[in-house]
Amino acid sequence: MIRRFRGQTGGDMSSTDEEAFGEDNTYELGLVVLARGSPELDSLSSNEWAEAGCSRMGPWDRCPGACRYIKMVRSRAFEIAEERASHGTYAYCRHNDGYIGFRGAVVLPRTTEEVSRAVKLLSSLSIPFNVSGGRHATSGTASMGPEGAVIDLRRMRGVSVDAAAHTVTFEGGCLWSDVDDAAWEHGLATPGGTVADTGVGGLVLGGGFGWLSGRHGLTIDCLVSVEMVLADGSVVVASDDEGGDKDLFWAVRGAGASFGVATRFTSRVFPQGNVWSGALVFPFERAAEVVGAVNEHLEVEEGDQAVMLAPGYGPPGPDGARAKAVAMYVFHNGTAAEGARYFAALLALGPVLNATAEMPYRLVNRQLDHLVTPGARWQHGVAHMTGPVDAAAFVAAASKFYAYVDCELASSGGAQDLRNTVLGFEIFPWAKACSVPATATAHSNRGRYYNVGLVMNWTDASRDAEVRRFKKELADLISETMYHPKASRESGSNIAKSSQYLYGNYLDQPISAEGAFGDNAVRLRELKARYDPENRFDKLWRLADRK
Known part of the structure; x- marks a missing residue:
């Protein structure tokens, strides 16, 4: 039997979703299982859901913490049909129709702690996952098939500016327009993307350049620190400051997507006029x-x-x-x-x-x-x-x-x-x-x-x-x-x-580590073995063998 499930775009569960899961069909992985309302869902027994990796929880209205913000549809116990998604559904990839599809799980955290919980959970279940920030890239590295998960940071878009210190701190789900607007309120700016809806995470971790790079250098040259969730779920602050992880800070400035989920950045900002x-x-x-x-x-x-x-x-x-x-x-x-x-x-x-x-x-x-x-x-x-x-x-x-x-x-x-x-x-x-x-x-x-x-x-x-x-x-x-x-x-x-x-x-196709990083590939491989030995964050460039 083919069962069709579709994730939603955001916010709380719709009435249709809630009707599909009564008290006896709501389960906890620290996640919420969402699907399109269907009588077939009610026919799934507790054993079938357990086979899908779920354990029983209580009613939706008593769902604690991350359950409200993390959505999951597992595919072990049933088949997910390859049905083209429509506008207004999560499966409609916001930027690129070339990577529309259904995911086994969509995780929508609000905090670094929830990202950490999600990474630990997905890793413990051996579920492959990718990370989505602004959903602007065309390479498909933020996409995932029904056998895996996407950790989507779209709800983590907080920005704060310390005008006295000339720094801006922004969460991993921000777009560059969020950073530009917040900094401009103080007459400040920093080099960023040349398109407003570019996600900060992908651009920063890959180097980054823009209209202000001639004066201030690359985006990574202005970074002060990066908060990152590593493959084991631990949270580390990478920076050159005392107490910061200097080796990781070196690696994330250019190859950051291969080391973890960047949940928060702090960057220098500079006085800027018209x-x-x-x-x-x-x-x-x-x-x-x-x-x-x-x-x-x-x-x-x-x-x-x-x-x-x-x-x-x-x-x-x-x-x-x-x-x-x-x-x-x-x-x-x-x-x-x-x-x-x-x-x-x-x-x-x-x-x-x-x-x-x-x-x-x-x-x-x-x-x-x-x-x-x-x-x-x-x-x-x-x-x-x-x-x-x-x-x-x-x-x-x-x-x-x-x-x-x-x-x-x-x-x-x-x-x-x-x-x-x-x-x-x-x-x-x-x-x-x-x-x-x-x-x-x-x-x-x-x-x-x-x-x-x-x-x-x-x-x-x-x-x-x-x-x-x-x-x-x-x-x-x-x-x-x-x-x-x-x-x-x-x-x-x-x-x-x-x-x-x-x-x-x-980049839109795989490339060797040497092709992407030149002589720096040697040190990157050494650090990859330390921070991500299971190669959970496997990107277009191969820093470790796929497990």
């Missing part, structure tokens, strides 16, 4: 001129400016057609007048759209939100390039992208399934990041090279393999024609010599 930023849009035919102006920018950049080149499509015209265009997002950490003077060469090219403006810093990270809206199917890829930007190679890469999308457009009878794909050539100053030695943190990829994010967006599930194949081809082309290792070395790179120059937060 900034000048926005989009300049040019016809694709002028791409070479735009790249030339970007190269002029690279010759004089001071650390307070950044640009992002994004070849794509403009809005639909009267006939529904979308013309090829190059959007250029510019940033100057200062006034509008200063920004206009600094980017005068670009403005002189006469963009068809100028959406730049002076704005509060907390708004700058919301500019790209429309490019990565929830839903559809997403997958991230990463390539790298060095400066000066090769205009011919840039045009060739963009042309390959356009040819693929236009071919898809013709074969689908006009459907525009891939036209929301984003190619982001992220030209952020790296001098500040390069001032930190490669061995100072686990994140060793510090050099004067630039990330190219390939954010593939489509809706037709039958095309998954094809789109992923093309994404790899395009990433390989960009890295082969636009990345020059000699230029990176001569500019003062601190990149470990064995590194493959890949930014961990953009």
